[in-house]
Amino acid sequence: MENIYPQIIGDEESINGKETFKAKSPLTGAVLDANFCDASSEEIDKAASLAEKAFKIFKNISTEKRALFLEKIASLLEENSEQIIEVCMQESALPQARLEGEMGRTCNQLRMFATQICNDDFIPEIEEEVLPERVPPRPHFVRKYIAIGPVVLFGASNFPLAFSVAGGDTASALAAGCPVIAKGHPLHPHTSYLVGKCIQKAAKETNMPNGVFSLLQGKSYKVGEQLLSHTKVKAGAFTGSLNGGKALLKIASNRPEPIPFFAEMGSVNPVIIMSDALQKSYEDISAGLINSCTLDIGQFCTNPGLVILENTNVINEFLNRVKFVTDNTSSGHMLSEDISNSYDAGIKSLSDSGFIDIVAQAKKENIYAEGRPCVLKCEAKYLIKNPDYIEEVFGP
Amino acid sequence: MENIYPQIIGDEESINGKETFKAKSPLTGAVLDANFCDASSEEIDKAASLAEKAFKIFKNISTEKRALFLEKIASLLEENSEQIIEVCMQESALPQARLEGEMGRTCNQLRMFATQICNDDFIPEIEEEVLPERVPPRPHFVRKYIAIGPVVLFGASNFPLAFSVAGGDTASALAAGCPVIAKGHPLHPHTSYLVGKCIQKAAKETNMPNGVFSLLQGKSYKVGEQLLSHTKVKAGAFTGSLNGGKALLKIASNRPEPIPFFAEMGSVNPVIIMSDALQKSYEDISAGLINSCTLDIGQFCTNPGLVILENTNVINEFLNRVKFVTDNTSSGHMLSEDISNSYDAGIKSLSDSGFIDIVAQAKKENIYAEGRPCVLKCEAKYLIKNPDYIEEVFGP
Structure with a gap:
């Protein structure tokens, strides 16, 4: 098919799905040129399997190296900012100044997490004194945070940069040592693709393990449902409506192995x-x-x-x-x-x-x-x- | 009916259910004398409504006063320790020395939370500097923990004291300012009742609001399901099997308003x-x-x-x-x-x-x-x- 933008699966690209879709301009209703596919079950499985493998390496990579990865993503986004914002304006109808501000925020978030994880006291380790004389005796006891595993990210329609493919959830998951599989929002697939390519490139340039990041597109709910149900996925992150978030929370909780699902949902504020x-x-x-x-x-x-x-x-x-x-x-x-x-x-x-x-x-x-x-x-x-x-x- | 032990609902007692049950001695298989009832829908609703009302007062009570309440529970448990342990031995077949140790732990947990909440730094408040010159300007911003609301506690069969009616989950919920509705485990209803009476008495003697604690008994799963589904309940706590915990997690997550469910479940360790x-x-x-x-x-x-x-x-x-x-x-x-x-x-x-x-x-x-x-x-x-x-x- 002409001009199909592929899924990003680790270091590679893939076109395997049957259902194609295009975004529409909210300015005119005109169908935009770029063609996208719903990710296939094979692609979902491949992204999850690669993420699981990458996790074993990524969680043990030093925080300094993970910080370099995050900083590289920010630099590449800035380098490609003009093109990303132009495409994003077409897909979202959000004004240029707003998207420039949002791009700045996105890069700041990535850099903030990069700085944070290099602070010694960022991940507190609680160590309790050995008390052999106590009844019962207290053994050596250490409590610390460990990365949970591959995270599926659901991007928001209304923040196509700062709460989407390279947004705060992605930044925090990568900072913590968790690979990310982003499910691109179908209202801005081209923006997602351009941002995803920056992350893929940053991962390669900073020698991150293959599978630390994937981007799967999908207009059908099924892509997200299958991803969140995958046994190799260990957490979900979401920004969007109350109903969408609750539907996904049910999937996360009703799995044979329930997983945490972090949702920022609608509010009347x-x-x-x-x-x-x-x-x-x-x-x-x-x-x-x-x-x-x-x-x-x-x-x-x-x-x-x-x-x-x-x-x-x-x-x-x-x-x-x-x-x-x-x-x-x-x-x-x-x-x-x-x-x-x-x-x-x-x-x-x-x-x-x-x-x-x-x-x-x-x-x-x-x-x-x-x-x-x-x-x-x-x-x-x-x-x-x-x-x-x-x-x-x-x-x- | 002869000799029915009532539900404890705030300051009062109630016998309203239709289904009665008795515990069995695990030593002999003999049916024990004490008679209990599954809590009725009315009783569940009453306990939840009282807890919601109590919450509005209880969450604003000073931590010093909440600490006195927790300490009073511990003292009353110690005062009644002999009777509680005797009944608990009959219901659980656990040996006396073990239950004495567990009672000590239960009281220690209550006192530990009482001490903790009186420390100034126990509940950190994060306050961010006002930055009116920043683009965008940063307003006055305070982040702090607040109590979530009435908590339903599911007691464990294997720790009838330290992980049951007055166990760690109850201690932490009360310490945080959340009323507790305990669902007594049907294997040790009499133990639950005696412990529940200590909490009820402690609440009265330290002037806690009516409804800060209730104890509902139930042999049928329905009692727990109804409790956890009640709109006025805002969190659940559980210690028990993987299957039991997962079944309750589903209920908590599939409510119109999903609530957090804290479950310590089985493991092969x-x-x-x-x-x-x-x-x-x-x-x-x-x-x-x-x-x-x-x-x-x-x-x-x-x-x-x-x-x-x-x-x-x-x-x-x-x-x-x-x-x-x-x-x-x-x-x-x-x-x-x-x-x-x-x-x-x-x-x-x-x-x-x-x-x-x-x-x-x-x-x-x-x-x-x-x-x-x-x-x-x-x-x-x-x-x-x-x-x-x-x-x-x-x-x-």
Whole structure:
């Protein structure tokens, strides 16, 4: 097939899957050129087996050498930054300045872990005194942290760099001595591939064992499920939605050998505004709040989704101000059409509840994958009675 | 019904369940007098609701006051030690000296946590410097541990004191500010009740909130399942078999809100004997090994279940010595008839494998719930090919 980007499996590349997919531009809905494959069962097995072999060597490599590997990844990402960010803009519709900042953060994370693991006191070893005279006698006893084994990483759609293939989870797993098999997010496969190639190259250049890193692509959930179920995989890491995270947690826990699954999942990020503060500076607060809510079209994981405040005498001024700011905010392209549709459905479900009202909504611009800032209000007592409505609606 | 021992629910007692049960003496098989009930759904709900209410107060109580509570439990256990140990001997067939040691350990654990939580540096608070000039600016940032909420504790059959109702899990949960709902093990309900009454009394005497502790009995798995599934329960703690622990882990992970489940489960406790050491002192090693394997009829969680050694020229002397020591070891009463039957079935399954042979087996004494020390051997290559045989067979 023309122009297929391969899986990265240790030192090699592989094209073996049957199902192909392409990413779409969230700016226009146009299908992008680059062609990708769902990883096959053989590829999943090969990546896991190589990772298991690599683990036996990698866990015993000195922290100084592991630090060089992490630093090399950061340098290669910086060298290739221009191309990666260009591709990432096409796949994510996130603005250039934001992605430049995210690239900086990604490299900082890698370097931070490199520095940390070279500190003597980073991995504490607890050693207890021998007490042969005690009843019962206490033997020589040492407690220390050891690497757990190959880790499967699930990249996030909304942070295609800092919480994806070379993100914080990868940096920490590699720092700890665990090989990483990254499952690339299907919304940015090309970005994942370019980042994955930097890690593969860094591993070769710093003489890391073959299999210390692999990148498997997949649009179907099956790729991730099979990976997390593989007996040679010993932990999972995830950033994404509550439902996605919980589905994967079940797989990790229901294996014959359950494994730890570290998930950073969606949240409404509740914000409490104290009445005194509101009284004094409701204009600044409303501007800051709406700015925070709409930053990158509300796709930040720290995006405030629930604001709690008392019904005081400035509440109407505050809400008017919120309405004014929101009316003057533009809508923008979300990460994908599906995400935009979920957002619209979430807003509809809230406003159809009968007790939640729309305060303000930015003008509809009829652009592709539109995310249209919206503020709703509700008396607290109704939400307390209907806690299902206190669920994240991902968006602005 | 005559002579029913109630559930302990906060400050009160309750008899509401339909299914009653009695423990059996593992010494004779005789049914013991004391009558117990499976906790009803209402009782489970009441204990969880009280625990949730108590949590709001208990988590904010000073560590000094929580320490007094823990110390009071230890004093009351010591005051009632004679009666508790007598009942526990009847229910567990464990010898008096062992239970006295276990009672000492139980009280030490409680006092150790009491001391620990009063140390200033016990719960580290990580506070990061404000950096308003940094890009992006770093706000005031504090990270600290907070109590998670009501904890359900599953007591172990083989440590009816130190890993049961007032054991280490209870001590640590209470120390952290989490109310505890203990699910008593059905093999020692009377012991659980007496220990539970000490905790209830300690809570009252040190003015802890009502619901900080409850004890629910149950022979049916349903009691534990319902407890762990309750929305107001926020964590589980368990000591016991691999299968039991994994079944409960599934429940904890598959809840709409998954909760952490801390399980200390069975293990073969592999022991490696180095060839040099064996050469020098195979007599001492064989005596020490068999002593460790048969301590309390092999029902210690640190009981060596798999010994790995090279096939050197002293192997036959070593095995002969092991046989001699084992032949001169008595069998004894296990914790229950079921446990004894499982042990016999486990030995049979190993010796029926075709590649695992019995080296030595103590004389059959035809006592109730007999646990008969047994040593088997196998070439490593067969076990590596058949890893299912490397599973714990609980017993001597």
